[in-house]
Amino acid sequence: HLGEELETLKRKSQVTTAGNGKTRTTREIELERQLQELRDAHELRGSQLVLLETQQRRAELSNAALQAQILDLQERVRRDAEEIECLSEEKARFKLRAMWLHTLLLLRRAPRERRDASTQDGEGLDRSTRHL
Secondary structure (H helix, E strand, O other): OHHHHHHHHHHHHHHHOOOOOOOOOHHHHHHHHHHHHHHHHHHHHHHHHHHHHHHHHHHHHHHHHHHHHHHHHHHHHHHHHHHHHHHHHHHHHHHHHHHHHHHHHHHHHHHHHHHHHOOOOOOOHHHHHHHO
16 A cells, blocks of 8 residues: 555656656655565564464474374383283282192191190100100
8 A cells, every 4th residue: 555655656756856857755755664664564574474384383293293102102001001900910810829829738737737736745646656
């Protein structure tokens, strides 16, 4: 809009000042200054837009990297959960084996304890026969 107004004023000025050279009006100077300010502002906005687009690309790349890390961590959690389940089952099997071994040891000790209890001195039949 300002550019059009400036061009119109330049044409009028050329018609009126055709005889005396390059005379510029105050309005033309003001419009040129405003036009340059608008161009500078447009250039600044363009630079800001490029900067924002670059930041957006970086954020998207960062987001993609974080998504990949999330997927990796989810996979690790799944594997760890499976391993924990497997270890829990193995722990239960070991506990069961330990209980069976403990039971077998108790059963093996029980006859000895009965033999030992059958003598007066509590040392078993072998020693009691030696004293006789």
